[in-house]
Amino acid sequence: MSSTAERPQSLAERIYARLKDDIFEFRLMPGDRFSEGEVAARMAASRTPVRQALHRLQRDGYLDVHFRSGWQVRALDFAQFDELYELRIVLELEAVRRICQRPTDEQPTALQALARTWLVQEQQRLQDGAVVAQLDEAFHCQLLEAAGNQEMARVHREVSEKIRILRRLDFTQAPRIDLTYAEHGQILQAILTRRSEEAQQLLKSHIEVSQAQVHSITLHRLYGARQRVEPTKP
Template structure:
């Protein structure tokens, strides 16, 4: 039997997901320009679902559209990234404060799951930068979820997605992977033993280091990251 035609909304969702992945995996670089027609040809789709996907990415802050010259991946805005990192710190410090105020015999399941992931021996630690980057983002998001405020967790997830492209670059160096495991272990140990002030100081320092790495990222590093991923799919 012939394959049923894909529903327009499903096709737009698929194109949206592929383009966002292209941005996060550096196949589409900050500043890169392209047209709707080029994307439609590559995706083997009509312009309508392509346009829907592009406008969604524009609303989320990943793309800009220019009259006559088409679409562009939004260039890196370091002032905005600084503000997003500051918002992360506010949310995560409050999450730690709430977690440390819980009764001493009560640990949320999410916190226990984090301990199983991060408080492991050296030989059991992952070394793939992309995998550790995903785990690192999940670590910080799960702290917010464990704290129990759904709106705080939602805002934190949105912030995390906006800075994901830079956090990925933070894990291209092996020493950053090792430090992340060590720092997460220290933060979790302080939370689990209700050392609130220490846990907050550790977490703030951990994020500040990541924030400092943002300022060391250059276009050269971005292009180097693109060389390490597969070519743009046809």
């Protein structure tokens, strides 16, 4: 369906998703500026759905708008990221505690799927950082799904999306990929055998290492990540 035939709301949704993906994939960097007109031209759309998408991204915390100078990708707020990581730890440790309260013969489907992904031989491990980053996010989200509290899972998904850009940067380094496989495997083994305290400690340490990596992210690394994708301007 062409953009001229699309309903304004669905067109705004598509523009929103496209721009958010540009931010997550480093085609748009923190500090980058652009105008509504530039986005409209690239998307072959009128300004109304573009404006709707941009204001939604602003509400979600991805963009700022400046009088006369247009739109700007919001700078990384590391204090906010620390708070989100703290919330993530609380949610995931509680999820593991709830899972481990169940009998060992009751293995949620989500856990079985995770075991097939992460409990594999070294030669079967994926090495594509972008793919492993998506699997890593799914691993932690599925732990919340397995815990059975849908509201906890919903909040966790929102937190995961807000820190996604940093987690993807973490997987631009090959050693982090191998370490993630090893640590996820250890966490899963402890959960599957209902070693609750051990599983929670392993999980907490795993997340804290990832959180520490966040503080090593520099503009140099951000721009290095952008060089690995096709540069795109609005």
